[in-house]
Every structure is written in structure tokens, then in C-alpha cells.
């Protein structure tokens with residue numbers, strides 16, 4: 001492939017993952033990071049199975065498994081500690097073929113960094129402008145102006161992306177999501193189940209991240225810009241009376257370990273992730289609230305997909321980027337919407353009646369349905385050759401097509417509002433559109449790699465959403481009302497009522513025999529049956545998703561029941 005040059009703007013998790021994905025496909029990669037030193041700030045991270053699979057495809061999955069903790073499958077409790085929902089992590093792992101992980105951000109960042117050639121990363125390099133047609137990137141390196149030309153430019157410059165602002169000037173800046181969050185990683189060798197606890201307008205979560213350390217976060221609905229002279233004291237005041245081991249955890253936290261962030265997200269989705277030779281990725285493309293623990297996971301999916309579609313090198317960039325946009329935009333924007341809604345239904349719910357209704361709903365939801373809901377976004381596979389057998393049965397968490405047709409006939413708008421998934425059995429997609437030229441473009445076998453899990457969202461999108469990832473009008477706003485305005489809880493109570501309805505429908509879809517759903521059990525992918533997924537297309541043998549033999553699982557040995565969804 002010779003001279004294929006890529007410049008990646010931003011050396012966060014998304015940028016390094018993209019650099020690694022391209023490097024593994026033969027690209028010469030330069031990462032421009034504005035920080036003087038390359039390091040990840042932040043605390044812990046939950047990596048859902050989709051991200052772990054993506055890391056396998058990048059060849060670093062084994063290293064991350066070895067350093068993280070596999071107890072991050074999740075569960076939901078009340079502020080007093082009563083379990084509302086628990087997910088059996090072993091069952092989840094069996095279903096998805098790989099585990100979820102809790103990991104320190106710095107650990108993941110370090111592993112990605114070490115997998116790249118040392119000379120690839122330039123620190124102290126702040127990018128100020130980009131010419132998308134020429135692929136020219138202007139930046140200052142240690143104060144000196146420098147210009148680089150590349151076949152491909154990756155904008156991985158985070159929430160307040162300069163490239164997004166430059167290339168999509170009409171897009172509003174990230175919006176405050178209504179929540180402020182504290183987090184820290186502490187030494188806490190006692191076994192603690194990964195879990196989140198929901199109170200009124202507040203949430204506390206804890207996730208083991210390996211090496212006897214625990215990541216905790218606390219989030220409350222609050223006006224933006226708040227700061228306390230002693231943030232740890234503020235957390236204690238809010239969460240110190242919650243269930244064990246939260247008080248002990250806070251007592252073990254050094255004040256300087258506590259970080260506080262207001263949560264912002266890209267409330268107006270971008271009409272395209274691609275302009276000329278530039279592709280946006282990670283928070284630059286789809287900054288989302290952390291309620292599903294999917295922000296970095298989606299950045300990793302972006303990176304793996306970008307590497308796969310760009311395997312043909314510099315000559316195929318326009319078609320490759322059109323394929324990238326097509327494969328990534330709808331899915332990541334659907335995850336962002338779902339994440340925002342999870343925050344509204346969970347942490348941000350304040351009215352006692354709405355909270356009681358929510359808690360009851362959660363308690364009544366069958367474990368199997370919770371499990372399936374958890375697999376909904378984690379059920380992503382790195383791009384690979386399509387397997388027709390995987391097309392005939394709805395994925396876990398996906399409703400059968402005829403159910404959705406009935407619902408859409410009787411309750412128009414509901415599918416869209418609930419983001420339900422018509423799945424791969426929906427109508428055939430229109431031909432792909434070249435993001436640059438708006439015309440159908442040929443996409444090579446590698447580029448045409450299987451539609452990722454979210455591709456099935458097509459039938460739930462508005463008819464005027466541009467097919468094939470071409471530039472178009474912005475997607476549906478992620479919220480169309482103030483995050484915590486008056487009447488919000490009433491609306492949420494309504495959403496809860498709708499959720500009862502949809503849960504009923506969902507449960508019906510679970511209990512109905514395959515025959516009635518129009519599916520054959522034989523069409524289930526064999527990897528799901530055996531619990532071992534197909535190896536990722538480009539992962540070395542050692543990096544494949546092997547059974548997790550890594551660190552301590554909280555709650556005891558393998559086979560012990562571990563707990564449900566932990567996010568943030």
C-alpha cells in the first residue's frame with residue numbers, strides 16, 4: 001500500500017485506538033496531541049463486551065483483560081441497597097462471548113500507547129485548522145507553526161472538538177446534560193460487586209478495576225458550573241448515608257483523588273461524520289452522557305471500523321469514509337440517545353411517585369429481559385465478512401420484525417421514541433452514497449464488511465435521514481426539552497408507563513417460541529451457542545477473545561452470581 005499517511009488529531013482513547021487500527025492496516029500514522037505529556041486523566045472506565053471485542057481486533061484485548069477486572073457486568077440497587085435488577089455476569093459472558101471489564105483509564109491508555117511506534121505520537125501539538133479536501137493539518141508544535149499533509153485525517157479531539165467546530169460550523173456546541181459527577185479510584189481490596197444505586201435525582205456506582213482498586217462515581221442533578229471547596233465532603237454529604245460499602249469507600253478516598261465534571265453531550269447529532277478526507281471519531285463525533293458506559297466503547301468501535309474500511313489504503317479514502325459514516329453514525333447516535341434516556345429514567349428521576357414506579361418496574365422485569373436489554377448495545381462485532389446465518393434471527397434485545405410492524409402501525413412514533421430496533425430483517429437499504437459526492441459509490445469487500453449491530457436501526461429513523469452516511473441535515477436532537485425543567489418527572493412517569501407496556505411486549509417476545517417469531521433456532525450463530533465468538537478478523541492468535549482467566553471476580557470464584565449493569 002506504500003505511502004498511506006494518516007494524521008490523528010487527539011491522543012485520547014479514541015485517537016490512540018484509531019491510530020493503532022490504521023497502523024495495523026499498514027498506514028503511517030502521526031498522532032497530534034496538544035497536551036505536553038501523553039497521559040489519560042480520569043478515573044475508571046467500564047468496557048462493555050463490544051469494546052472488549054474491539055480491543056481484541058486491535059490486538060490488545062488480552063493485555064487489557066489481564067490488567068482489568070471482569071466484575072463489571074452490573075446490577076441496579078436502591079440507595080438503601082435493595083437489589084432492583086441483577087444480571088448474571090457468567091450468563092452475560094456466555095451470551096456475548098466475552099466479558100465486560102472495569103479498567104483504570106490510564107491502564108487502557110498506556111496499553112494502546114505502547115502498541116504504537118514511539119515516534120507516532122507528537123505531544124505539545126495543538127491543531128488549529130484543517131483543510132478537508134487537501135488533507136492539510138495546521139498546528140503549533142512547541143509554539144512553532146507546522147503544516148502536515150495526509151491522505152486521511154482523523155478528528156479524535158474530544159468533546160470540545162476544534163475540527164468539529166471548524167468543519168460543521170452550524171452544529172451547536174455540546175450541551176449540559178443536567179448532571180454533575182464526582183469520581184475517584186481508590187485502593188479497596190475488599191470484594192465489592194459492580195453495581196449502580198439509584199436514589200432521587202442521584203446515582204452512585206462502583207466498579208472494580210483490578211489490582212485491588214475500586215472506581216466509584218456519584219452523580220446528581222444540579223445546575224452547571226458548581227464547585228465545592230472540598231469535593232469529597234460534598235460527596236459525603238450527598239451519599240454518606242447510602243448503603244454499604246459506600247460510606248467505607250468514601251472514608252478510604254483521599255480528597256485529592258476526587259474529580260468533578262459537569263456532564264455535557266452533543267445534543268444535536270451531526271449530519272455526517274465525514275468531510276473530504278476528514279473523519280470524526282469518539283467524543284468529537286458523538287459525545288454522549290455516560291449513563292450506558294458506552295462513550296469510550298463507541299470510540300473503540302469507531303476506531304476498529306475505520307481501520308477496517310481503510311484497509312485499501314490512500315487510494316480508497318473517499319469510498320472508505322462513506323462506508324465508515326454509514327456503518328458508524330446511526331449506531332453511535334442511537335446509543336447516545338439511549339444513554340441520555342437512561343439518565344432521565346435513572347439518575348435524574350426525582351418525583352417520589354415516579355421513582356417508586358421505576359423501581360417497581362425494574363424489580364418486576366424478568367432477569368432474562370434485563371439480560372437481553374444489556375446485550376443490546378454490547379452485541380457488536382468488529383467488521384467481518386457477513387454470515388448469512390446471523391441474519392435470520394433477531395439479536396438479543398431486538399424485537400422480531402412483525403411485532404415492530406404491528407406496533408408502528410398502532411402507535412406511530414413509539415418505536416422512534418423508544419429507539420426500538422427493527423433489525424437486520426428490515427427492508428433492504430438503499431445503495432450507499434459517497435459522502436463526498438452524494439452519488440452511489442462502489443465499496444470493496446473490506447469496506448462492505450458486515451453491517452454492525454446498529455445497522456438495524458435504519459427502519460426506526462425518519463424517512464429523510466440521508467442513507468449511506470452522506471451529508472444531510474442533523475439527526476433528531478437527543479433531547480428537545482431542558483434536562484431538568486418543571487414537568488420533567490411527569491413526563492418520565494409517562495415514559496415509565498410506556499416502558500411497562502413495552503416491557504410486556506418484550507417479555508412476550510421472549511416467551512413466544514421461535515416458531516411463532518418466524519425464526520429458526522438453527523439460524524443462531526454457532527458461536528453464541530458455544531459461548532466462544534468467532535475470532536476477530538485481524539487479531540493475532542494470542543489476542544483472540546479467550547475465556548477470561550484474569551483477575552479476581554468480585555463475589556468469588558467463577559460461577560458465583562455477579563451483579564448487573566454498572567456504567568460510568
Ligand SMILES: Cc1cc2nc3c(=O)[nH]c(=O)nc-3n(C[C@H](O)[C@H](O)[C@H](O)COP(=O)(O)OP(=O)(O)OC[C@H]3O[C@@H](n4cnc5c(N)ncnc54)[C@H](O)[C@@H]3O)c2cc1C
Pocket residue numbers: 009010011012013014015032033034035044045046047125126127128156157158159161162181183261263281282283284288290293294295296297298299567568
Ligand atoms: C464521568 C464520565 C464517566 C465516563 N465513563 C465511561 C465508561 O465507564 N465507559 C465508557 O465507555 N465511556 C465512559 N465515559 C466516556 C468516555 O470518557 C469518552 O467517551 C472517551 O474518553 C472519549 O475519548 P476520545 O478519545 O474521543 O476523547 P478524549 O478522551 O476527550 O480525548 C481527546 C484528546 O484530544 C486532545 N485534543 C483536544 N483538542 C486538541 C487539538 N486542537 N489538538 C490536538 N489535540 C487535541 C485532548 O487533549 C485529548 O487528549 C465517561 C465520561 C465521563 C465524563
